[in-house]
Amino acid sequence: MEGKDPVKVIRDALSRTLVFYYPFAGRLREGHGRKLMVDCTAEGVLFIEADADVTLDQFGEALETPFPFSKELLYNVPGSDGIVGCPLLLIQVTRFKCGGFTLGIRVNHTMCDATGFTQFTIALAEIARGAHQPSVLPIWQRELLSARNPPRITCNHREFDKDKDMVEWKTITGSIENMIERFFFFGPTDIASLCNLVLNNQVGSETEYTTFELITACLWRCLTKALQLPPEKQFRMGCIVNARARFNPQIPIGYYGNVLAFPVAVSTVEKLCENPFTYAVELIKKAKAEVTEEYMHSLADLLVINGRPLGTVAWSFIASKLSRIGFRKVDFGWGNAVHGGLTGGNAFGELYLMDYENAKNGEEGVLVPLYLPANAMERFAKELDGMLRNPNQAIKSARSQTILKSSL
Structure with missing residues (x-):
């Protein structure tokens, strides 16, 4: 990958990954009974290109949680961190002087859990490496977990x-x-x-x-x-x-x-x-x-x-x-x-x-x-x-x- 720009590679891969994960490019709306739904508006996600005047070595020998300068490596765009009517993904790629880079991602948890988010990230990486489609194709089918008709609470919560x-x-x-x-x-x-x-x-x-x-x-x-x-x-x-x-x-x-x-x-x-x-x-x-x-x-x-x-x-x-x-x-x-x-x-x-x-x-x-x-x-x-x-x-x-x- 020498000579290739991680910003361009990941941004291009993101645009192609969103063809399969198109709901992420929409916005959440709230309906009757506070029911959330995705309006597939194709408004897109937020992508930040950044450069840092440091090398990875300057972060120290062992990179440990909490990661230093995390707020700079994943900038909170004002007005983007709500639930309804906001971008569902915020991604930042930051280049370092040494040639390394970081990838920071913030995702709206309403859309996916950790398993689903990992699936999306792997798909993004596969397409960045040249795949035409993810090895695991995404399935929406939210009706699998819809409430019954009529709804009835049968367990203690x-x-x-x-x-x-x-x-x-x-x-x-x-x-x-x-x-x-x-x-x-x-x-x-x-x-x-x-x-x-x-x-x-x-x-x-x-x-x-x-x-x-x-x-x-x-x-x-x-x-x-x-x-x-x-x-x-x-x-x-x-x-x-x-x-x-x-x-x-x-x-x-x-x-x-x-x-x-x-x-x-x-x-x-x-x-x-x-x-x-x-x-x-x-x-x-x-x-x-x-x-x-x-x-x-x-x-x-x-x-x-x-x-x-x-x-x-x-x-x-x-x-x-x-x-x-x-x-x-x-x-x-x-x-x-x-x-x-x-x-x-x-x-x-x-x-x-x-x-x-x-x-x-x-x-x-x-x-x-x-x-x-x-x-x-x-x-x-x-x-x-x-x-x-x-x-x-x-x-x-x-x-x-x-x-x-x-x-x-």
């Missing part, structure tokens, strides 16, 4: 409980000005420690858990203590679940819309803190298992009946796994990327579990950005260290693998 005690919740969590961001890495030893905590509490046959379940339960428990919540309050942890495989027949390959649910695990603060760690893990596992094909149909019906309501915010956190998305392996013709992932800057109440390679020792693990009030962040770090570094906890690496699923 605690994720839409009415927000209670919102004033007290805001008082406890503090103002935005007091928030700080910090990143926590869970390596193989940390995962083994969480497995051992479960093993020490299990009676009888051993249940299998995923890394996601273990880490999310750990975060939930540490957050509960760090925020010093009243013991009688119910504190919830939502889990983003990709429900594609929960349908029979499965959602077809190529479908790039949202196929997500976010069931919640709920517990009083007192029970969460006083019960063994396994209690929290089991609640997370049970919440994820609630997502079935019927649950998804019930969810679609609920959204229609209640006019696209917002999920519960007060006394809640929500965790999402961003594993195997594979941004680093997307090849636009110059080979794999040296860095790929979120830019950082998540909001309070949101937890992202990302595959990550620790630059210090090369360990593969999970990175979690966390956004908390400064005093709560200090307490959280102390609680987490206490869970992972318990001197009385013997390492049982061989046995711990029997309860850990390979899947996140």
Whole structure:
């Protein structure tokens, strides 16, 4: 690719990719009952060409999240970050003096989930490398997840409980000005420690858990203590679940819309803190298992009946796994990327579990950005260290693998 301009290559590929993903070139409109729809106006997407007077080496030896200068590498065009009537994609290609470049993308989440977004990015890269069409052709077919007629809510959806005690919740969590961001890495030893905590509490046959379940339960428990919540309050942890495989027949390959649910695990603060760690893990596992094909149909019906309501915010956190998305392996013709992932800057109440390679020792693990009030962040770090570094906890690496699923 020497001598080729990444801006021209990617911009041309984008124009051809949008022939297949033409809804991205339209605009969202809001209809009756707050129903969102795509008006295929062909107004296009936003594309920014930029140059930076630096080399990639100047960013440091190890490129880590949060990526430096992310606001400059993905400029927020004024008036473009709304939901209705705004461009659905914002893309910026920035050239460096050394010949390298970055590709920054912002996508309207209403259009697709992480799986769908990855599919679009891979298609863009394939066409940039000379393909005439994507290897996986996109499927719109949003009627697959339309509400039934008549709509009927058949499952319990605690994720839409009415927000209670919102004033007290805001008082406890503090103002935005007091928030700080910090990143926590869970390596193989940390995962083994969480497995051992479960093993020490299990009676009888051993249940299998995923890394996601273990880490999310750990975060939930540490957050509960760090925020010093009243013991009688119910504190919830939502889990983003990709429900594609929960349908029979499965959602077809190529479908790039949202196929997500976010069931919640709920517990009083007192029970969460006083019960063994396994209690929290089991609640997370049970919440994820609630997502079935019927649950998804019930969810679609609920959204229609209640006019696209917002999920519960007060006394809640929500965790999402961003594993195997594979941004680093997307090849636009110059080979794999040296860095790929979120830019950082998540909001309070949101937890992202990302595959990550620790630059210090090369360990593969999970990175979690966390956004908390400064005093709560200090307490959280102390609680987490206490869970992972318990001197009385013997390492049982061989046995711990029997309860850990390979899947996140």
